[in-house]
Amino acid sequence: MTYSGAKERIWTRDLVFAWIVNFFLAFVFYMLMTTMALYAVERFSASDTLGGLASSIFVIGATISRLFAGNLVELFGRRRMLGIALVVFVLTSLSYLVIDGIDSVALLLVVRAIHGAAFAIGSTAVMTLAQSIIPRSRRAEGTGYFTLSMTLATAIGPSLALMLVHGPGYIWLFTATATAAVLAMAAALFLRAPDKTPSPEHRARLRRFHPSDMLHRDVVPVASFMLVLAVCYAGVLTFLNSYADERGLATGASLFFLAYAITLFAARLIMGPLQDRRGDNLVVYISIAAFAVSLVMLGLATTNVVLVLAGAFMGLGFGTLMSALQSIAVSRVPMPRMGLAISTHFFMLDLGIGLGPVLLGVLLNQLGYNQMYLVLAGVVVVSTGLYHLVHGRVERAEHEAPVPVDATV
Structure with a gap:
């Protein structure tokens, strides 16, 4: 394109x-x-x-x-x-x-x-x-x-x-x-x-x-990638405060989502236009890397500063991925099916955030907080392969020569 x-x-x-x-x-x-x-x-x-x-x-x-x-x-x-x-x-x-x-x-x-x-x-x-x-x-x-x-x-x-x-x-x-x-x-x-x-x-x-008709079949593959990411993010939403209390980092935890929001606001000014110009892959791969770095920082955090920086990387990572993948989901369907594409995307997001605390609770009992976050960082890195299979490998061709959308289906 x-x-x-x-x-x-x-x-x-x-x-x-x-x-x-x-x-x-x-x-x-x-x-x-x-x-x-x-x-x-x-x-x-x-x-x-x-x-x-x-x-x-x-x-x-x-x-x-x-x-x-x-x-x-x-x-x-x-x-x-x-x-x-x-x-x-x-x-x-x-x-x-x-x-x-x-x-x-x-x-x-x-x-x-x-x-x-x-x-x-x-x-x-x-x-x-x-x-x-x-x-x-x-x-x-x-x-x-x-x-x-x-x-x-x-x-x-x-x-x-x-x-x-x-x-x-x-x-x-x-x-x-x-x-x-x-x-x-x-x-x-x-x-x-x-x-x-x-x-x-x-x-x-x-x-x-x-x-x-509950889920759009053309969106499910890339939404499955969103599901994996949401499970990992649920580990932050659910356990961050408990983890911070255990390590004496309550101040960092209180500023984590503020850093997340500020960084995400700045990232949106850059990453959205970049995705339109250069395609999905560049933005998605950068965001996956930032998400993984954030989880590694959480796993190794010993100071409030590191915890706040982890929040900033989380905004660049997971926060950017949410909007980037929503844009990809919508682009895969004709206009009349846009609502189904969006509901499919958010169904997988909600499902991941709902399942995450249950699945990660088992992992937490075995490993503890710091090891759990390091394992989640590994999961995010490995999920790059899933993205490549469901969208990344064909993204360049689709971006340069998109197939005309049939608005009647």
């Missing part, structure tokens, strides 16, 4: 509002994900296991919904499904204020699962809208900028949540998340991007819904 000097415009009114919607969706997710386990234990005297379920059942609901989200978005329309999902998202966000006055952890689990399902469908719909707006010639760059909404939510959400919980309390936390959900819905009302109307044949196919 030749890169034209006349760049198509990325930022439009609709993309800005889609960015805002996605930010608030992710903001609510991260605020509650970091506090829900402790809330269940403190408010309902739940066991640690049940508290963990109160946190993770959101991801379980989201993961299951990803199997249907792409098909629903394509069949009923992106804006319509976004609106429906946001209504449910707002109602479930408000429900936490009601649940706090009711002594029922079972009700909390139900609301968390529904909340996760609404999040999955809403995020799939808004990301599909965003991808339909971003110019094809600048897809990687535009995807990188758009997914910065999630990066910002990662940086702000957990810190604000802990500040509220340790300050005015959980009612303020739930008020803040409900407000954010309402703001997401308000921003969605300003979206005017037209939906792509399916052809009669395609609509009939979507209505017949077959299990094969």
Whole structure:
């Protein structure tokens, strides 16, 4: 593919509002994900296991919904499904204020699962809208900028949540998340991007819904690479604080994700345009190397500075890979199947983050924290071979001479 000097415009009114919607969706997710386990234990005297379920059942609901989200978005329309999902998202966000006055952890689990399902469908719909707006010639760059909404939510959400919980309390936390959900819905009302109307044949196919429509077969191979990376990243999300406490590096751990977000923000300004100009492989291989270096630094960390630097490399590595692989997933499908491509990508991401703590818990018991992170670094390096098999070996030819996309399938 030749890169034209006349760049198509990325930022439009609709993309800005889609960015805002996605930010608030992710903001609510991260605020509650970091506090829900402790809330269940403190408010309902739940066991640690049940508290963990109160946190993770959101991801379980989201993961299951990803199997249907792409098909629903394509069949009923992106804006319509976004609106429906946001209504449910707002109602479930408000429900936490009601649940706090009711002594029922079972009700909390139900609301968390529904909340996760609404999040999955809403995020799939808004990301599909965003991808339909971003110019094809600048897809990687535009995807990188758009997914910065999630990066910002990662940086702000957990810190604000802990500040509220340790300050005015959980009612303020739930008020803040409900407000954010309402703001997401308000921003969605300003979206005017037209939906792509399916052809009669395609609509009939979507209505017949077959299990094969849960995941797009052309995206599954590269999404399987995302699955491996997500399992490795789950080792950071789940065990970083415990590892830091064991080594007396609590300060470094508190700054880890801030370094992650700052580095990722800077990397997006470079890596997205580089992927559009030079192809997927260069960006992916650089990011794999950075991810592996980050895990090695975690395994060997003895000072707070090293832990913060590991967060910076993690942003360049895993953070860049998330948007780069999403861009690759979308590029492998025709326009009407974009929603299914995105839901396939995020299904594998959610599945990896969900399975990671279980699989790595076994590894942790055998090896300890530092050895576990070094093993994960090795897994990331070896996963380069998987990427080469599923995409890397044909990427150069596809980038230089792309096959015309049939928009009717």
